[in-house]
Amino acid sequence: MQEQEQESRITSYTALAAGPDFRHDIEIKRSRFITVLRRADTEDAARDLVAGLRREFHDARHHCSAFVIGPDRDIQRSNDDGEPSGTAGIPMLEAILKRETVPGVTDLSDVSAVVVRYFGGILLGAGGLVRAYSESVSAALDRAPLVRRRRLRICSASVPHSAAGRLENDLRAAGFVMAETTYGARETTLRLAIPDNPAELSAATERLLSFTAGTVELTPGGTEWLDVPLP
Structure with missing residues (x-):
């Protein structure tokens, strides 16, 4: 009951626009990072994106993910999918949570993000991976349609x-x-x-x-x- 009352006080927030998945592709030190964003207002919808991309990019080494759902952003999940702990999913999640939709406002939600990585043969190190996954999601959000x-x-x-x-x-x-x-x-x-x-x-x-x-x-x-x- 308390959670419903809290939600009722929230009257607006920013979300990814509904529609086709948004994709952005970058290369960092010969590794390919394919970021896919989907509007998702349930955990099942967010996890469906991960499952679908595992089938589409079945030969990729990693399918790292993060999603934020709900007006009050109370559902937050991330997964490193085999990358060193804390180097992929958390940076992706923070890229969503810290996104300023207007100056000083961080209210982006209903976003599921998956970064598919094809390893290019050069080790990036923990710091390099954190930057790569964070930048991949941030660059995609720079271009993605929001409402x-x-x-x-x-x-x-x-x-x-x-x-x-x-x-x-x-x-x-x-x-x-x-x-x-x-x-x-x-x-x-x-x-x-x-x-x-x-x-x-x-x-x-x-x-x-x-x-x-x-x-x-x-x-x-x-x-x-x-x-x-x-x-």
């Missing part, structure tokens, strides 16, 4: 079909985030995603009333985590 995850209150407004298009355009122009629209026999139900606090809900209600001459009310629903573009 803002926000916990938003989903509210609905039902209007006649003939009025739905104009009202939706007005709401979008006013800066509202629109969720999925549903269509009934007589009405269209617009769904607005509003920051989960009383002041924002009150302001949205007033704006909707002004757009509809007081004829349409806003009905609050549950909350959902939605992706929004980074500012």
Whole structure:
């Protein structure tokens, strides 16, 4: 119960964008380091990436991994996969945890990272491995698409079909985030995603009333985590 209350206080964080895996390849002293990043919001999804890359790169010596999951980043795991202890998984994990998404803010989560290493014949030493694995993940994150995850209150407004298009355009122009629209026999139900606090809900209600001459009310629903573009 205490953990759920803690999560409920977190309303936004940065995540890897959903979509195809992101890959970045670098060579360090003839060793090849292939970093693969995947959006993952469960441990199973994160571990699936490792399993898939073991099959794809079955001839590689190491498939080191790290992942961070959840709004409060409470799930954190890493694996050296045969590299000397502490030289691969932990540096990869720290590259995610210490990533500044804006100056002074480290809130990146829902990221699974795997670095596949093909040994090039030159020993890097413990310090060299730490730098190589850290730099591999950091370089991939430099280029990977990120989004803002926000916990938003989903509210609905039902209007006649003939009025739905104009009202939706007005709401979008006013800066509202629109969720999925549903269509009934007589009405269209617009769904607005509003920051989960009383002041924002009150302001949205007033704006909707002004757009509809007081004829349409806003009905609050549950909350959902939605992706929004980074500012």
